[in-house]
Amino acid sequence: MPQVRVTGRVTTKSDIFSFGVILMELITGRKALDESQPEESTHLVTWFRRIQLNKELFHKAIDPVISLEEETLTSIGTVAQLAGYCCAREPHQRPDMGHAVNVISSLSELWKPSDPDSDDSYGIDLDMTLPQALKKWQAFEDGDSATSSFLASLSNTQHSIPTRPAGFAESFTSADGR
Template sequence: MELISGRRALDESQPEESMHLVTWFKRMHINKDSFRKAIDPKIDLNVETLASISTVAELAGHCCAREPYQRPDMGHAVNVLSSLVELWKPTDQCSEDIYGIDLEMSLPQALKKWQAYEGRSNLESSSSSLLPSLDNTQTSIPTRPYGFAESFKSADGR
C-alpha cells in the first residue's frame, strides 16, 4: 500500500479519515476512480501497469485483514507476486545503477546473475584465512534455540 500510494502507513499530517493508510486505501480501492487517485502520481499508469497495481492492491488488502487467519500465507503472496515478475520493467533509463545491477535485465536474469556472483564470492572468502568459511554457516545455527518449547510450530508465529 505504501509503494502504490507513495504514503506512509501512519501520516499524522493527513486529515483523520485518511491518516491510517490501510483504512484509507481499502476505502479508495473500492471505486475505480478513487483508486486511480490513490496511486502515487509518480507511477506512469497504463492499462498493464494499472492491472498489475490492482493485483498487488488486492493482495495487500488481504494481507492487512484484521484477523490473522484471514490473511494469506507467504506462499500465496509469492505466487501472486511471481506472476508479475516477467511484466516488471524498471523505469530508470540508466542501464546500471550504483550497485552495478543491469536494469535492462529481467528480474529472473538478475537473480541468476546475483546467485552466480554469490557463488564466486563464497569461494573467494572461504579461501581467505582471515575470513571464516561461509560453507558451514547453516550448521552453526541450531535447528531449535535452547529453551524453545518443543511444541512450538512455525504457524504459531503468525
C-alpha cells in the same frame, strides 16, 4: 493451573499483515501512519480499504511516480487486492506468505524496466548475477574511488571470515559444549 493468554506476539498472520502494509506503501507512496494527513487518512490501511472500493479515487491515490499504463494498472489492481487480503481484520482471513509469493511472482515477468537502455540501468543487463552487475556498475563508476572501494570490499567479504577462528581447538566438538 490457569492458562495465560499471550497478547502482542508476532505470528505468521501478523507478518502477512505487515507485508500487506508494505504493498500499500509501495502502491501509494504513503507511510503506514502519517499524522500530516487529515484524520480520516492518517492510518494507511483504513484509508486504503476505503479508497480501494472506488476506482476513480484508487487511481488518484496511486503514487504519481508510477506510469499508469493499462497493463500497469492491471498489475497494481492485483497487488492492491492482495494487500487488502493480507490486511484483513481477522487473522484467519489473511492468506499465508506462500500465496502472496505466488501472486507476486506471477507478475514478475511484467515488471521489467520499460526502457532497458535508459540511463537508469547503468548499462547493466538485468539478467546478470548480482556480482556481475556490481562489477559492471563499478566499471561505470570508475571515477568515484569511494564507490569503487566499497564495491571491492563487498566482493571480498566472502573471504574475510575465517572458517575457524584463530586459536580454536581443532578437536572441539559439540559434545564438549554440553
